[in-house]
Amino acid sequence: MSLTATPSIFEVHPDCEDSAPVWLAEARNEAWERFTSLPMPGPKDEPWRFAGIRKMALEGFGAAQAVEGSVGGDENAFVFVNNRLTQRPKPSQNGVIVCTISEAAEQHGELFRRFFHAQGAPLGSEKFQQLHLASKQSGVFVFVPRGTVVEAPIVVEHWVGEGAVFPYTLVVAEENSEVTVIDRMRSLDDTGAGFALGLFDLYAAEGAHVHYLRSQNLNLASRSLAVGSSVVGRGADVKSLLLNLGCGWSRNEHVSYLNGEAANSDMLAVSIPTGEQECDQRTFQHHRAEHTTSDLLFKNVLYDKSKSVFGGLILVDEGAHHTDAYQTCRNLILSDTAEAHSMPGLEINADQVRCSHGATTGQIGEEEVFYLMARGIPGPDARRLIALGFALDVLEKISDQRIQSEAATALEAKFADLF
Amino acid sequence: MDKESQTVTAIAEEKDTVGDFTFPERNKFDAGYGLSEATVDYICDVKNDPDWVRDFRKKALRIFEEKPMPTHWATKDLETINFDKIRYYLSDGERPKRSWDEVPDDIKETFERLGIPEQERAFLAGVEAQFDSEAAYSNVKDAVSEQGVIFVNSAEGLKEHEEVFRPWFGKVIPSSDNKFSALNSAVFSGGSFIYVPPGVKVTHPLQAYFRINSENFGQFERTLIIVDEGAELTYMEGCTAPKFETATLHSAVVELVAMKDAKLQYITVQNWSSNVFNLVTKRGIAHENAEVRWIDCNIGSRLTMKYPGVVMKGKGARGEVVSIALANDGQHQDTGAKMIHAADNTTSNVVSKSISVGEGRSTYRGQVHIPKHLKGCVNNTECDALLINSKSKTDTYPAISVKGNKHATQHEASVSQVSEEQIFYMQQRGLSEAEAMSLSVNGFVNDLVREFPMEYSVELKRLIDLEMEGSVG
Numbered sequence: 090m091s092l093t094a095t096p097s098i099f100e101v102h103p104d105c106e107d108s109a110p111v112w113l114a115e116a117r118n119e120a121w122e123r124f125t126s127l128p129m130p131g132p133k134d135e136p137w138r139f140a141g142i143r144k145m146a147l148e149g150f151g152a153a154q155a156v157e158g159s160v161g162g163d164e165n166a167f168v169f170v171n172n173r174l175t176q177r178p179k180p181s182q183n184g185v186i187v188c189t190i191s192e193a194a195e196q197h198g199e200l201f202r203r204f205f206h207a208q209g210a211p212l213g214s215e216k217f218q219q220l221h222l223a224s225k226q227s228g229v230f231v232f233v234p235r236g237t238v239v240e241a242p243i244v245v246e247h248w249v250g251e252g253a254v255f256p257y258t259l260v261v262a263e264e265n266s267e268v269t270v271i272d273r274m275r276s277l278d279d280t281g282a283g284f285a286l287g288l289f290d291l292y293a294a295e296g297a298h299v300h301y302l303r304s305q306n307l308n309l310a311s312r313s314l315a316v317g318s319s320v321v322g323r324g325a326d327v328k329s330l331l332l333n334l335g336c337g338w339s340r341n342e343h344v345s346y347l348n349g350e351a352a353n354s355d356m357l358a359v360s361i362p363t364g365e366q367e368c369d370q371r372t373f374q375h376h377r378a379e380h381t382t383s384d385l386l387f388k389n390v391l392y393d394k395s396k397s398v399f400g401g402l403i404l405v406d407e408g409a410h411h412t413d414a415y416q417t418c419r420n421l422i423l424s425d426t427a428e429a430h431s432m433p434g435l436e437i438n439a440d441q442v443r444c445s446h447g448a449t450t451g452q453i454g455e456e457e458v459f460y461l462m463a464r465g466i467p468g469p470d471a472r473r474l475i476a477l478g479f480a481l482d483v484l485e486k487i488s489d490q491r492i493q494s495e496a497a498t499a500l501e502a503k504f505a506d507l508f
Numbered sequence: 509m510d511k512e513s514q515t516v517t518a519i520a521e522e523k524d525t526v527g528d529f530t531f532p533e534r535n536k537f538d539a540g541y542g543l544s545e546a547t548v549d550y551i552c553d554v555k556n557d558p559d560w561v562r563d564f565r566k567k568a569l570r571i572f573e574e575k576p577m578p579t580h581w582a583t584k585d586l587e588t589i590n591f592d593k594i595r596y597y598l599s600d601g602e603r604p605k606r607s608w609d610e611v612p613d614d615i616k617e618t619f620e621r622l623g624i625p626e627q628e629r630a631f632l633a634g635v636e637a638q639f640d641s642e643a644a645y646s647n648v649k650d651a652v653s654e655q656g657v658i659f660v661n662s663a664e665g666l667k668e669h670e671e672v673f674r675p676w677f678g679k680v681i682p683s684s685d686n687k688f689s690a691l692n693s694a695v696f697s698g699g700s701f702i703y704v705p706p707g708v709k710v711t712h713p714l715q716a717y718f719r720i721n722s723e724n725f726g727q728f729e730r731t732l733i734i735v736d737e738g739a740e741l742t743y744m745e746g747c748t749a750p751k752f753e754t755a756t757l758h759s760a761v762v763e764l765v766a767m768k769d770a771k772l773q774y775i776t777v778q779n780w781s782s783n784v785f786n787l788v789t790k791r792g793i794a795h796e797n798a799e800v801r802w803i804d805c806n807i808g809s810r811l812t813m814k815y816p817g818v819v820m821k822g823k824g825a826r827g828e829v830v831s832i833a834l835a836n837d838g839q840h841q842d843t844g845a846k847m848i849h850a851a852d853n854t855t856s857n858v859v860s861k862s863i864s865v866g867e868g869r870s871t872y873r874g875q876v877h878i879p880k881h882l883k884g885c886v887n888n889t890e891c892d893a894l895l896i897n898s899k900s901k902t903d904t905y906p907a908i909s910v911k912g913n914k915h916a917t918q919h920e921a922s923v924s925q926v927s928e929e930q931i932f933y934m935q936q937r938g939l940s941e942a943e944a945m946s947l948s949v950n951g952f953v954n955d956l957v958r959e960f961p962m963e964y965s966v967e968l969k970r971l972i973d974l975e976m977e978g979s980v981g
Contacts, residue, residue, distance in 0.1 A: 135581055139909065410898070420910065426880065428911035433904070437923045440898035445922040448906070452913040 095151025098253045098284075103152060103224055106191060112202060113194050120222035127216040136213030139398045139430040141367045144338045145312060147217075150284040152224070153252030160277065166244035169227040170277070172254040178244075185239055186232035190257050193230035201230055204261050208290055208318040212342035212371040212400075218316050221255050221286050228257035228287075233266040233297075242269040242300075242491050249276055249283035249307060256287040262297035262325075269300040269489050276308035276335070283307060289317040293325035295349065300328050300489040304499055307335040309364060315341045319356070323349025323378075330487060332496055333360035333368050334503050340369040347374070347381035347409075356385040357487065359480045359496070361503050362395035362427075372401040374414055376439075382413040388483050389420045390476050391427035392507065402434040403446065409439045416446035421479050423453065423472070477504045542592040545569065548694055551597045555663055555697065560674070568683035568693030575687040583840060585811050589785055594757055596695040596728070652710060658703040659714055662730045665701025672703050677732055680763035680819070681791050689789040692728045692761040699729030699760065704739040706767075713742040713775070713961060731762040735770040735798075742773040744961065757785045758809075764792030766800050768822065773801045777964055779808035779971065782838055786812040791846070794854075796822030803959050805832045806841050807971050815873060817846030820854035827856040830959050832968075835868030835900075836975050844873035844906075845889075849915075853884040860891040861953050864900035865975060874906035876917060883914035891921040894952050896945070896976075926952075946976045 102121040105114045130137045153171035160175070162168040167189070168176035174189055181187045186197060193201040210218035229245050247256045262268050274285055285307065293299045305313050313336045319327040333339050345354035360368040374383040389397040399418040420429035431448035453475050461471035480500050487493045540547070548569050552562045577586050652659060658669055665673045683693035704710060735741050758780060766772040772792065780786055786809040792800035802816035818827025829845035847856035862870035872891045893902040904921045926948045934944035950957075950972055957965045 133580065138907070407899070422910065422913040422915075425912045425914065427913065428880075428909065430910075431906075431908040431919070433906060433919065433921070435893075435902070435904040435921060435923060437893070437895060437902045438899075440895060440900070441925055442895070442923055445920065446904065447921070448908055448917075448919040450908065450910040450915065450917045452915070 099148045120219045124219035150253040162246040170248045172227045224255045226255045226257040231260045235263040239268040251281040253284040258289040261292045265296040267298040272303045274305040282310040285313045287315045295323045297325045302492040304332040313339040317343045319345040321352040324351045326353045328355040331358040344373040354383045358387040363392040367396045369398040374403045376405045376409045376412045385416040394426045398430045400432040407438045410441045418448045420450040572690035656705040662699040688759045688787040696730035699731040702733040704735045706736040709740040715744040729760040734765045738769045740771040744775040762790040766798035768796045770798045775803045784809045788814045791817040794825035797824040799826040801828040815844040819848045831860040833862040835870040837866040842871040846875045849878045849885040855886045858889040865896045869901040871903040876908045878910045880911040885915040887917040889919040893923045
């Protein structure tokens with residue numbers, strides 16, 4: 090590892106691109122100031138309870154450097170290698186804006202600025218969110234105009250070698266539009282220690298539908314921190330699925346704001362930590378209007394000495410009556426040394442609310458294994474099948490076929506690797 | 509009466525004119541306002557504490573002073589407590605009473621004002637009533653002492669029964685556990701010490717009534733209950749307090765020890781007046797195959813923070829918390845449970861139901877901890893919240909940590925309202941809306957109320973009816 094070759098991202102403020110507009114350059118400077126003045130999160134901070142803060146060790150990372158050659162990613166995808174665009178797909182439908190973050194800043198200034206980094210990071214990572222803002226971002230800006238249905242999914246691949254990258258996925262779906270976005274995080278090799286400090290903001294205006302998959306499968310030397318938001322308007326719907334398969338240490342912070350009547354957000358996640366992987370997830374379902382619904386299902390399958398942390402909160406504002414909000418975290422522990430921490434939470438300030446949360450932690454039932462073995466399936470295969478079934482169950486809640494099949498393939502591949 | 513205590517009495521009487529309390533107080537000893545090493549020395553001198561207790565108190569005082577308020581997770585309301593405006597020790601200095609007739613008339617009048625019926629007062633003959641910080645009345649049933657059971661106040665316990673008392677005192681809840689357990693350790697007075705010898709099953713529940721009746725006077729009871737191998741005990745604690753104008757602080761520490769195969773049940777009905785901060789630390793240790801149950805009901809106080817815990821230290825130990833909370837206007841019931849599994853095949857169960865009325869807020873905070881290298885641990889947690897009015901609030905913050913694959917835990921929480929159909933149905937049959945509401949709420953907690961002894965469950969139903977008055981319409 091040659092982490093010391095480039096200066097730490099914690100110490101050097103990267104230069105802004107020359108082509109960046111003035112407002113962006115200023116925003117980055119201010120963000121750097123805030124980043125340096127905010128304290129590092131500590132174990133006594135409630136949003137970081139149970140987190141393996143020592144395992145993060147983020148300060149050693151320098152910015153990822155450009156690499157030679159191509160990676161041969163999906164030809165229909167935007168491909169970023171070490172934070173740099175290396176490939177773009179054929180232009181999209183008319184009227185739909187799909188471009189890189191830096192292009193958006195130059196070409197769609199006013200529109201882009203309204204949504205760029207407009208959400209805070211209330212779940213503990215404000216410092217890192219400021220670092221993201223202060224840095225050069227990779228990733229795409231997607232803008233779908235009123236009434237437009239984008240047929241093909243927009244696919245973005247981030248390949249990470251050594252060092253830090255700053256992916257950003259900003260999706261804005263106008264009234265009654267529909268779009269599917271898939272983010273893939275991949276490592277260039279098995280050993281390079283990368284750090285993906287990413288953001289995703291999904292905006293769905295009245296009646297819009299947004300489907301989102303974030304499939305993270307970085308190598309075990311890498312870290313990932315993702316701060317995301319779903320901002321859902323009246324009658325709109327955002328469905329997101331986070332797959333956490335790789336990384337030595339990963340953390341997701343995902344907030345849903347239900348801003349208009351009949352808004353719905355589905356938040357789904359599957360994590361399969363093995364070895365000494367740690368997977369930390371914090372969520373927030375904020376119901377700000379009447380008749381809103383949200384449903385959260387996070388499932389973790391834990392092997393070896395892995396660890397999962399789930400901290401979730403449903404907040405129902407005063408006056409957000411007739412809210413339906415659910416939150417479920419299920420841990421399946423498959424080894425004697427794995428550990429699962431669950432902190433589901435509710436804060437209800439309104440009336441006529443139906444809310445529940447549940448958290449379970451358990452192991453595979455011996456009867457289930459016996460049943461499969463009695464039908465000629467060897468014990469280890471039986472266990473793997475049961476664990477796979479447990480994880481695949483989450484995908485049933487997904488309406489987008491492409492996300493469903495991509496996630497299923499990724500999960501099957503992960504379980505096939507395990508034995 | 510010596511000279512010093514006479515002047516102290518004079519000061520105490522002068523201060524007492526501030527409250528709206530009408531009974532003359534006869535506080536022979538009063539440590540004055542505020543807390544310092546001198547206060548602790550004063551308490552030690554008055555109580556004639558042995559040296560080890562004095563050291564224990566002083567060490568705890570230093571911990572109290574060093575520890576910050578836990579406001580990084582708890583309510584900011586805690587910051588309104590002014591520790592300098594609290595009197596840390598008061599006592600009428602008389603020996604614990606042995607029979608009802610010897611109880612002074614003004615104390616009897618307090619019972620009267622609290623509305624305890626005549627029959628119940630007679631029943632209270634088996635009761636140790638806490639008046640100010642010393643047990644003003646204590647009549648242990650002969651039958652109980654014949655069985656070898658020790659039932660005394662904690663001051664007597666630490667002096668007369670040091671060999672049983674000292675090994676467990678401060679061991680279940682160390683002074684450094686939290687800021688308020690440290691405070692209690694520094695200034696504790698009153699509370700009970702109970703020891704049940706091996707194999708003895710105490711058939712009648714032992715009771716203690718605690719009452720605050722001095723303005724700005726916090727009660728710092730210290731209770732230690734040890735139930736030896738194979739023994740069984742049920743202990744009941746009920747609190748009621750007259751209304752005062754400024755906030756009072758109540759910070760008790762209750763330690764329970766259940767030895768092998770023992771069963772210990774601790775029942776609390778808390779109904780402090782709505783200006784009391786009730787910050788209590790309660791924990792039990794359950795050894796092999798022992799069972800510790802906390803049955804807890806919180807109706808009164810301005811802010812209650814109470815998370816009864818069970819450390820399941822021996823194989824097959826069981827822990828249980830059954831909790832009812834009712835939060836009305838201006839109240840915050842922040843309750844919960846802490847289940848620490850420290851041996852194989854231990855099981856714990858938490859059932860919590862809360863009702864928020866008006867602008868009341870109820871919170872459930874839970875911790876379940878199952879460490880490495882254990883097997884067969886099971887936890888079940890259920891919390892249900894009922895919101896009555898549109899400004900009622902409820903929160904749930906459990907934390908469940910499980911290591912290893914030989915356990916099962918489940919947590920479920922739900923929030924709901926009284927269904928309009930139910931109310932409508934009952935109104936159709938001639939009940940008023942308020943009656944229908946009361947009935948519905950009583951139905952919500954009914955399965956838990958049944959866990960309380962009969963006289964308590966009757967009282968509870970009455971209290972719920974009372975709290976529901978005026979919550980509709």
